[in-house]
Structure formats: structure tokens, C-alpha cells
Amino acid sequence: MSQTQEVINTGGRTIRVYRQHRRSVVMKTTPVGLVLFIPLRMSLKNAQLQTFITKALAQIGDQVVVENAPEVTSPAQLRAMVNTWAERVGVEPTRVSIREMFRKWGSCSRKGSISLNTALCRVPHELAEYVICHELVHLIEFNHGKGFKTLMDEHMPDWPAREKALDAWMAGGTLD
Numbered sequence: 613m614s615q616t617q618e619v620i621n622t623g624g625r626t627i628r629v630y631r632q633h634r635r636s637v638v639m640k641t642t643p644v645g646l647v648l649f650i651p652l653r654m655s656l657k658n659a660q661l662q663t664f665i666t667k668a669l670a671q672i673g674d675q676v677v678v679e680n681a682p683e684v685t686s687p688a689q690l691r692a693m694v695n696t697w698a699e700r701v702g703v704e705p706t707r708v709s710i711r712e713m714f715r716k717w718g719s720c721s722r723k724g725s726i727s728l729n730t731a732l733c734r735v736p737h738e739l740a741e742y743v744i745c746h747e748l749v750h751l752i753e754f755n756h757g758k759g760f761k762t763l764m765d766e767h768m769p770d771w772p773a774r775e776k777a778l779d780a781w782m783a784g785g786t787l788d
């Protein structure tokens with residue numbers, strides 16, 4: 613995915629444009645906002661593209677999109693939450709980075725580092741907490757197997773409800 617500076621502002625929405633080796637046009641809602649994937653040389657003024665965008669926006673409608681929500685947690689507070697939960701879970705991440713991620717709320721590496729999506733600053737506290745706990749538990753159990761669930765149940769008994777609530781914050785999927 614090559615990054616560009618192109619942005620479309622329309623209907624009160626900001627759409628980031630990514631040019632790729634592709635023929636079709638795809639728009640996605642991601643935790644950090646709307647993203648449009650288009651062919652390398654397509655003009656943003658292309659009439660078909662304009663029609664596609666209008667339709668796609670109508671389809672997304674009033675679905676909850678994180679980009680429009682106010683920041684309720686600062687990145688520093690996220691880091692503090694990581695420290696609190698790391699102690700509870702009994703792990704020590706080697707590195708914690710907070711960055712924009714299009715496909716995930718959080719991730720971890722086998723080397724013990726954790727990445728958190730900046731979008732977590734805009735979802736309710738307890739949902740950010742769920743992602744943090746989830747990634748920290750992965751430092752012990754790398755998959756989502758029985759051992760993982762047992763640890764989640766132990767540290768955050770209501771995690772399934774939080775996981776479900778978090779899904780609602782990423783209106784969904786591909787429009788193509």
C-alpha cells in the first residue's frame with residue numbers, strides 16, 4: 613500500500629485516497645476513517661468515480677465511524693492503561709507503539725511488542741481497555757485458543773460483550 617497525500621472532502625466526510633495497481637475502485641471504513649483505493653492513474657474528477665463515491669457514502673450512511681467521534685482518551689492515558697493491565701496480566705511488553713492502523717485495533721509481535729490503533733483514543737474507555745488486555749494476553753498465548761480465553765475470562769470476565777461492542781465502532785467492510 614503506497615501512501616499519498618490525496619484527500620477527498622465531500623458531504624462533510626474526509627476520504628483518504630490510496631493509488632494501487634488495480635482496476636476496480638474500493639471504499640472501506642476503517643478505524644481511522646474512510647479510505648478509497650483507486651487505480652494508479654485514475655483522475656479524482658472521473659465521473660464514474662464521483663458516482664461511486666456518492667453511492668458508497670449513501671450506503672455507509674449514519675453508521676458509527678470512529679473518525680467523527682471526539683477523543684476521550686489521550687495517547688498518554690492509553691500508555692498508562694497498558695502499564696496497569698500489563699501488571700495485572702503479569703507481562704512486560706518490550707515496546708508499545710500507538711499508530712494509525714487500517715485493519716486492526718491492535719496487534720502484537722512474537723518479540724513482545726504491542727501496537728495500538730490511534731483510533732482507540734476515540735472509543736469508550738472500556739473498549740480500549742479490552743484491546744489492551746487482549747494484546748497483552750497474546751504475549752502469553754499467541755493464538756485465540758482455549759488458553760487465551762481462559763486468561764481473558766480471568767482478567768476481564770465481560771470481554772465477550774466488550775468485543776461485540778467494539779465491532780459496532782467499525783462500520784463495515786468493503787464497498788465494491
Ligand SMILES: [Zn+2]
Pocket residue numbers: 746750756
Ligand atoms: Zn488476538
